[in-house]
Amino acid sequence: METKIIDGKEISLMVKNEVRDKTAAFKEKTGKEVCLAVILVGEDPASQVYVRNKKKACDYVGFKSLSYELPESTTQEELLELIEKLNNDDSVHGILVQMPLPKQIDEKTVIDTISPLKDVDGFHPMNVGALCIGEKGFVSCTPAGVIQLLKRSGVEIAGKECVIIGRSNIVGKPMALLMLRENATVTVAHSKTKDLAEVVRRADIVIAAIGKAKAITADYIKEGAVVIDVGINRNAETGKLCGDVDYENVAPKCSAITPVPGGVGPMTIAMLMNNCLESALRFSGENI
Ligand code: GUN
Numbered sequence: 001m002e003t004k005i006i007d008g009k010e011i012s013l014m015v016k017n018e019v020r021d022k023t024a025a026f027k028e029k030t031g032k033e034v035c036l037a038v039i040l041v042g043e044d045p046a047s048q049v050y051v052r053n054k055k056k057a058c059d060y061v062g063f064k065s066l067s068y069e070l071p072e073s074t075t076q077e078e079l080l081e082l083i084e085k086l087n088n089d090d091s092v093h094g095i096l097v098q099m100p101l102p103k104q105i106d107e108k109t110v111i112d113t114i115s116p117l118k119d120v121d122g123f124h125p126m127n128v129g130a131l132c133i134g135e136k137g138f139v140s141c142t143p144a145g146v147i148q149l150l151k152r153s154g155v156e157i158a159g160k161e162c163v164i165i166g167r168s169n170i171v172g173k174p175m176a177l178l179m180l181r182e183n184a185t186v187t188v189a190h191s192k193t194k195d196l197a198e199v200v201r202r203a204d205i206v207i208a209a210i211g212k213a214k215a216i217t218a219d220y221i222k223e224g225a226v227v228i229d230v231g232i233n234r235n236a237e238t239g240k241l242c243g244d245v246d247y248e249n250v251a252p253k254c255s256a257i258t259p260v261p262g263g264v265g266p267m268t269i270a271m272l273m274n275n276c277l278e279s280a281l282r283f284s285g286e287n288i
Contacts, residue, residue: 001252004153005257006153006257006263011153012266014152015271016061019274019277020061022281022288024062026280026281026286032091032280032284033091034062034064034276035065035094036063037065037067037068037092037095038055038065038067039096040067040070041071041079041097041101041105042102044100047099051067057272057273063273063277068082072102074105076109079101080110083110090283092118093279093280093283094120094275095114095118095120096121096272112124116137117279117282119138120141120272121138121141122140122141123170124138128173128174131177134181138278139178140170140174141271141275142271143171143175143178144271145270146230147178147179149228149267150226157179157184158182158184159185160184162185162206164179165207165216166189166209166211166230167188167190171230172188187199187203197219200221202222205225206221208230209230209244210244211233213231213243213244214242214245216229216250218246218253221250221253221254223253225253225255228264229244229257230243231243231244232265242260243260
């Protein structure tokens, strides 16, 4: 069977170009800038890379980005004070606090403090609840990106058996809600699932978000399935990135598959840009 390689770089560029065009139209119409505030606490090297890429994407789509790089020793009170200031600043449309945070700061308190109207990560309980009952709100960027990958690759979702492996608040759970919204029949498997391979073999669409390199091997996959790999693991010996799926052996069985890198990864930032533009449109009452 011919396997389609789903190109996340290309699809993320399409999304970013759409955001860029709408941002230009928004500026033209309102005279205002779309603005994302990015907060990084401490010096985690991976977080520094993510934050740099987020700022680069802001430049690409034409957003203003405000950057706050706070020392590792920042207190929770200081961080909450900055968030409150940004909540009350009408020129700011999105607030992103890069996770993880230093141990003296409680992540849940931080997420709860960000205004749900500016929570472009979609982490606030109000936005998670809205997704759960099918109301408008911000959706977590990685699962939103997976939906775009599927739709823009022409994968039918309605009526399909979808197995999601992983139940995190950021990926697995919102992913399940989004696939349900698209009328898939959804199973969420996890570390306590009995006979995982048998469960995954039922799937027309497999979404792997486990965090374990090459955990999904060819014997888990039904012939002709679509496989989406959300995993980003670094091989300790070679330093190379690899996903949760044993790509080499799984790909020949699939009708379509995402590679790592270059699959789901680039979609996350593209959807963040999309969420921030939507926020600016909502605040200004514009419909572009
Ligand atoms: N850390 C790892 N992924 C993310 C993300 O999507 N958003 C934020 N804020 N922090 C992260």
